[in-house]
Amino acid sequence: MDIGLIGLGNMGFPMAARLRETGHRLVVFDARAESIDRAVALGAAAATSPADVADRAETVLTSLPTPQAALEVATGREGVIHGSRIRRLVELSTIGPHTARQLAALLADRGIAMLDCPVSGGVAGARHGTLALMASGPADEYSSVTPLLEMLGRPYLVATEPGAGQTMKLINNLMAAATLAATAEVLVMGVKAGLDPTVMIDVLNAGSGATHASRDKFPRSVLPRTFDFGFATGLMTKDVRLYLEEAAKLGTPTELAETVARSWEATTESEGPDSDFTTIVKPFEAAAGVIVDGRRDRRT
Numbered sequence: 001m002d003i004g005l006i007g008l009g010n011m012g013f014p015m016a017a018r019l020r021e022t023g024h025r026l027v028v029f030d031a032r033a034e035s036i037d038r039a040v041a042l043g044a045a046a047a048t049s050p051a052d053v054a055d056r057a058e059t060v061l062t063s064l065p066t067p068q069a070a071l072e073v074a075t076g077r078e079g080v081i082h083g084s085r086i087r088r089l090v091e092l093s094t095i096g097p098h099t100a101r102q103l104a105a106l107l108a109d110r111g112i113a114m115l116d117c118p119v120s121g122g123v124a125g126a127r128h129g130t131l132a133l134m135a136s137g138p139a140d141e142y143s144s145v146t147p148l149l150e151m152l153g154r155p156y157l158v159a160t161e162p163g164a165g166q167t168m169k170l171i172n173n174l175m176a177a178a179t180l181a182a183t184a185e186v187l188v189m190g191v192k193a194g195l196d197p198t199v200m201i202d203v204l205n206a207g208s209g210a211t212h213a214s215r216d217k218f219p220r221s222v223l224p225r226t227f228d229f230g231f232a233t234g235l236m237t238k239d240v241r242l243y244l245e246e247a248a249k250l251g252t253p254t255e256l257a258e259t260v261a262r263s264w265e266a267t268t269e270s271e272g273p274d275s276d277f278t279t280i281v282k283p284f285e286a287a288a289g290v291i292v293d294g295r296r297d298r299r300t
């Protein structure tokens with residue numbers, strides 16, 4: 001059975017590679033022709049539009065950058081909604097609960113089910129099939145795609161209403177956004193005080209200050225100054241904005257989230273939306289006049 005996959009970016013492409021390695025037949029589409037060519041080189045079939053994917057596959061996965069792109073791909077002029085074969089859309093993008101509910105309702109009018117299923121675990125998780133997948137939607141649809149989702153990582157059925165998976169994802173990403181920003185701020189303070197950044201990361205990771213930021217993001221992309229973790233600053237800023245929108249609707253406190261949001265907005269402004277999100281350390285460095293550089297071994 002063919003699986004459709006639309007959006008072959010930092011996340012979608014390694015997911016395509018993983019699904020091909022596990023023996024799935026794929027039909028793919030992306031707005032960028034070169035991304036389609038790379039997937040075809042892995043043995044995927046190329047489609048000419050989202051509707052073409054949905055003419056050829058019952059199950060279509062999407063991994064798109066923004067709510068606007070997700071709406072266009074699902075319900076636009078050449079959207080999957082016009083496909084003849086599609087039975088279900090598995091929305092892997094982070095688009096917020098409002099857009100997820102809107103999409104589910106528009107698709108339901110055409111008899112297409114939607115599983116809202118954002119993911120966490122980054123490019124490495126997508127490549128190795130170790131993502132956390134936060135699904136919400138009809139339980140029978142979830143059951144029918146569970147074997148497929150298990151090829152990508154560990155799926156959870158968060159709830160049966162569309163949008164709940166998105167809410168869970170925004171909660172997860174606010175935590176990730178906050179801990180990356182906090183790690184950047186404290187490492188800059190430590191360097192200014194004369195501490196070695198590599199030693200600081202080692203100590204944090206042995207102590208109670210450890211987070212995913214100190215265990216993975218800083219050692220891999222900040223200390224070596226490669227800034228290549230694989231998630232755009234603009235996309236993390238989008239996720240923090242979506243969190244604030246939802247919290248405002250619910251009337252829950254956002255004191256910490258607002259402070260975190262200011263850091264991400266400042267990084268988008270100074271480093272650009274396409275920069276890697278690990279560049280969040282740079283505005284802190286500029287303000288303090290130091291660099292968190294792990295390539296220099298100051299312990300000798």
Ligand code: NAD
Binds near residue numbers: 069093120
């Ligand atoms: P990306 O920008 O690298 O990839 C998005 C892809 O979608 C690109 O290849 C782009 O050409 C394609 N695209 C955009 N508009 C399109 C359209 N209208 N039609 C067809 N293709 C279109 O983004 P990403 O980092 O792969 O993220 C994808 C989604 O997953 C986002 O919602 C993001 O928030 C989420 N996410 C990303 C990560 C990460 O670490 N990168 C982790 C978890 C979740």
